[in-house]
Amino acid sequence: MIQQSTTSAAGAGGVAAPPPTGTVRLTINGQQHTLQIAPWTTLLDALREYAHLTGTKKGCDHGQCGACTVLVNGKRINSCLSLAVMHEDHDITTIEGLGSQENLHPLQQAFIDHDAFQCGYCTPGQICSAQGLINEGRAHTEEEIKEHMSGNLCRCGAYAGILNAVKEVVDSKSSESRR
Amino acid sequence: MNPFTYTSATAVEDAVRDNASHEGAAYIGGGTNILDLMKENVARPTHLVGLNKLPLTAIESTPEGGLRLGALATNADTAWNEEVKRRYPLLNQAILAGASPQLRNMATNGGNLLQRTRCYYFYDTATPCNKREPGSGCGAIGGFNRIHAILGASEQCIATHPSDMCIALAALAATVRVSGPDGERTIPFEDFHRLPGNTPERDNNLEAGELITGLDLPAKGFEKNFSYLKLRDRNSYAFALVSVAAALELDGDTITDARLALGGVAHKPWRDQEAENLLKGQPATPETFARAAAKVVESAQGYGSNNFKIELARRAIVRALKQAAEGSQHASDVFLNSNP
Numbered sequence: 146m147i148q149q150s151t152t153s154a155a156g157a158g159g160v161a162a163p164p165p166t167g168t169v170r171l172t173i174n175g176q177q178h179t180l181q182i183a184p185w186t187t188l189l190d191a192l193r194e195y196a197h198l199t200g201t202k203k204g205c206d207h208g209q210c211g212a213c214t215v216l217v218n219g220k221r222i223n224s225c226l227s228l229a230v231m232h233e234d235h236d237i238t239t240i241e242g243l244g245s246q247e248n249l250h251p252l253q254q255a256f257i258d259h260d261a262f263q264c265g266y267c268t269p270g271q272i273c274s275a276q277g278l279i280n281e282g283r284a285h286t287e288e289e290i291k292e293h294m295s296g297n298l299c300r301c302g303a304y305a306g307i308l309n310a311v312k313e314v315v316d317s318k319s320s321e322s323r324r
Numbered sequence: 325m326n327p328f329t330y331t332s333a334t335a336v337e338d339a340v341r342d343n344a345s346h347e348g349a350a351y352i353g354g355g356t357n358i359l360d361l362m363k364e365n366v367a368r369p370t371h372l373v374g375l376n377k378l379p380l381t382a383i384e385s386t387p388e389g390g391l392r393l394g395a396l397a398t399n400a401d402t403a404w405n406e407e408v409k410r411r412y413p414l415l416n417q418a419i420l421a422g423a424s425p426q427l428r429n430m431a432t433n434g435g436n437l438l439q440r441t442r443c444y445y446f447y448d449t450a451t452p453c454n455k456r457e458p459g460s461g462c463g464a465i466g467g468f469n470r471i472h473a474i475l476g477a478s479e480q481c482i483a484t485h486p487s488d489m490c491i492a493l494a495a496l497a498a499t500v501r502v503s504g505p506d507g508e509r510t511i512p513f514e515d516f517h518r519l520p521g522n523t524p525e526r527d528n529n530l531e532a533g534e535l536i537t538g539l540d541l542p543a544k545g546f547e548k549n550f551s552y553l554k555l556r557d558r559n560s561y562a563f564a565l566v567s568v569a570a571a572l573e574l575d576g577d578t579i580t581d582a583r584l585a586l587g588g589v590a591h592k593p594w595r596d597q598e599a600e601n602l603l604k605g606q607p608a609t610p611e612t613f614a615r616a617a618a619k620v621v622e623s624a625q626g627y628g629s630n631n632f633k634i635e636l637a638r639r640a641i642v643r644a645l646k647q648a649a650e651g652s653q654h655a656s657d658v659f660l661n662s663n664p
Contacts, residue, residue: 183327184328184329184330184372185325185326185327185328185362187359206363207360207363208356208360208426208427211424211426214426220400220429221425221426221429222426222429222430223356223426223427223430226354226355226356226359226360226427226430227354227355227359227430228330228352228355228359228372228374230330230332230374231332231352231355231374231376274425274426277425277426277429278425281425283404291560292560293425295424295425295560295561296423296424296425296426296427296561297424
């Protein structure tokens with residue numbers, strides 16, 4: 146694992162010498178990561194800047210846009226409003242853990258099939274959120290999916306495609322479970 | 325964020341002791357509000373006591389026939405809890421009306437009570453704010469105040485309390501259980517949050533170092549006749565301009581018990597017992613509801629851009645009471661605001 150020095154981890158100009166960094170062990174996409182990070186490192190920054198998994202995006206950094214959505218123990222959360230140090234012993238899944246270029250996740254394929262993005266910046270968060278929605282198993286109709294995806298904004302306005310993509314995968318899951 | 329140290333507590337006593345031993349310490353549960361405030365430089369703790377390993381996530385029946393909600397149960401786990409859905413559907417609806425699924429998966433019940441106002445002047449450290457910097461002034465009075473209070477405000481502060489969950493807890497007359505350096509105590513929900521008065525920096529009546537450990541719901545849940553009506557600028561993932569928690573007990577068409585609390589209008593969840601008394605013993609008619617609504621907004625005051633809230637609140641109360649009397653709302657897994 147990459148070990149960052151104390152000084153580069155602080156990154157806050159004008160602030161007195163920060164306390165030393167500590168060791169935080171995270172399980173990300175089934176792999177153990179041992180990171181040397183300061184306690185104020187958010188889970189989002191730990192994923193992107195220290196574990197170098199840049200699929201998870203930083204949008205607003207204030208829990209308002211959902212671009213940073215990841216799954217923790219199967220539940221979707223905003224990684225920007227959580228400290229990495231709060232997630233030792235948790236099972237973290239990012240977009241990199243859902244699918245790969247060679248083997249797309251059904252949600253990734255559905256997003257392509259339904260034109261569910263333009264710039265793509267919100268897409269990893271949308272897909273992780275949709276996987277969380279499917280894990281919860283509570284949204285089935287279009288109205289329910291809209292309400293349960295309301296924590297993910299898309300500035301390109303690809304909502305119609307996103308809704309169709311998520312609906313398709315939700316429907317296929319429920320027809321699977323009926324079999 | 326400013327530098328801070330972090331420890332993770334595994335027992336309530338350890339958390340309280342660790343907090344008391346650090347000057348400038350704060351507790352962190354889900355973190356959804358305090359981390360946001362720290363990024364904005366509004367909150368500047370020098371030490372955080374992590375709570376997410378404390379054994380306070382249970383939701384269980386009390387000997388008195390009520391339900392105890394652990395302070396660290398998430399808002400999502402609380403809303404979906406079968407007992408909450410069956411016995412306290414008003415609470416289910418209120419929780420699902422707030423935030424997003426992601427935030428509800430993180431935010432804790434204790435933290436929901438402690439979230440701070442979303443007044444934009446409070447968040448903007450370039451402007452004066454008596455809540456953030458006592459004595460510096462109020463940017464909202466005479467400024468943009470569309471989201472601000474119409475009831476119980478002061479010349480120091482017209483900020484509103486932002487929670488939905490707390491409006492249901494006020495209507496249900498919950499009790500807050502706390503643990504602190506001087507031991508344990510309980511606080512009736514109505515006495516938990518404060519009006520701004522001359523100390524707007526204090527949102528609630530917790531003493532220094534006290535930690536919320538749980539919320540007790542009384543046995544009576546108003547599971548048949550209730551409504552949580554939330555009015556906002558967009559129909560999901562937005563704070564209330566006005567919200568109403570209404571709960572009725574009916575004997576035929578006669579109201580035998582009533583609860584009425586409003587969100588988005590005051591510095592605290594605004595329960596009005598005088599208005600409730602105007603409902604009790606009366607027929608469940610639009611005229612009765614209108615009298616109660618008039619009572620609630622009798623002392624309301626607008627500050628310019630929020631004047632519309634007075635009429636909005638009056639109408640929302642009548643509508644919520646009508647929905648409650650009809651029994652048209654039900655606990656659901658999805659808050660669709662599909663009210664008639």
